[in-house]
Amino acid sequence: MSAADTEKKISRTYVIPGKGKRIGEGAPGILVSATGRTPEAILEAVKRLAADPAVDGIELRLDHLDSGRNSDQILEITGLVNQAYAAAPDKILIATVRTGKEGGEASYTAAEYLRLLGSLIRYSRMDLIDLEVSRGEELLAPLVEAAHAAGIGVIMSSHNFSETPDSEKLRETLELERKLGGDILKLAVMPRKASDVARLLLVTAEAREAGLGPLVTMAMGPLGSISRVSGGIFGSALTFAMSGTASAPGQMAVEDVKRSLGLFSV
Numbered sequence: 001m002s003a004a005d006t007e008k009k010i011s012r013t014y015v016i017p018g019k020g021k022r023i024g025e026g027a028p029g030i031l032v033s034a035t036g037r038t039p040e041a042i043l044e045a046v047k048r049l050a051a052d053p054a055v056d057g058i059e060l061r062l063d064h065l066d067s068g069r070n071s072d073q074i075l076e077i078t079g080l081v082n083q084a085y086a087a088a089p090d091k092i093l094i095a096t097v098r099t100g101k102e103g104g105e106a107s108y109t110a111a112e113y114l115r116l117l118g119s120l121i122r123y124s125r126m127d128l129i130d131l132e133v134s135r136g137e138e139l140l141a142p143l144v145e146a147a148h149a150a151g152i153g154v155i156m157s158s159h160n161f162s163e164t165p166d167s168e169k170l171r172e173t174l175e176l177e178r179k180l181g182g183d184i185l186k187l188a189v190m191p192r193k194a195s196d197v198a199r200l201l202l203v204t205a206e207a208r209e210a211g212l213g214p215l216v217t218m219a220m221g222p223l224g225s226i227s228r229v230s231g232g233i234f235g236s237a238l239t240f241a242m243s244g245t246a247s248a249p250g251q252m253a254v255e256d257v258k259r260s261l262g263l264f265s266v
């Protein structure tokens with residue numbers, strides 16, 4: 001790996017090719033998920049969010065369709081993503097297939113995951129694709145390579161809906177996400193007590209100070225809400241808010257997040 005590649009790997013900022021949006025600089029970007037159960041409903045949500053100036057990016061939660069396991073379904077989903085990209089030209093568009101084990105709405109075998117995500121990268125336009133680090137290097141390596149070749153950034157993510165791992169484990173997960181090619185590194189955890197939230201924020205701040213990132217970290221549920229508005233201070237470059245339906249516990253309304261980010265920034 002050349003020095004330039006190494007530099008890129010630890011870059012604190014990710015610039016969306018073609019859109020010039022810089023993730024990791026300035027105030028955290030606000031993302032909202034489109035969670036419809038049909039392609040039409042998802043597209044409807046995208047159009048609505050595209051018109052909201054407070055929204056920086058739209059996440060297509062494609063697992064909510066519980067589809068994409070055969071060629072016809074894959075064709076339908078890749079078409080939907082292209083329509084969404086065209087409908088929201090000024091927003092960061094993210095394609096996510098969140099699997100059941102990580103709090104998503106559908107489960108996919110390794111082969112199904114590889115085929116669906118691979119087809120999305122190959123046939124659809126998007127700015128970022130979300131990949132789950134738990135899928136492992138063998139499966140992820142070709143997807144990361146294909147995404148980068150197509151100019152698509154990778155959000156490498158990890159979700160724990162039952163607890164907040166210890167600091168060492170959180171740090172290891174971020175490091176693994178970076179090692180496996182994540183351009184943006186995500187941790188979502190479930191806190192059981194305030195110190196769990198504080199631990200996530202501390203790990204985030206230290207990782208940021210060490211130059212890792214951009215990061216997207218959040219503690220879910222009501223206890224973790226503070227982590228969704230404190231990114232300007234602790235170093236999470238993006239935050240998920242809701243407009244209508246939440247895509248995870250603890251998300252707050254876009255307007256509230258927008259207002260709070262203004263209060264908690266330096």
Ligand SMILES: O=C1C[C@@](O)(C(=O)O)C[C@@H](O)[C@@H]1O
Nearest residue numbers: 033096188218220240247248
């Ligand atoms: O990974 C995340 C974060 C999230 O789980 C949250 O807690 O806001 C919401 C998901 O839609 C997204 O893919």
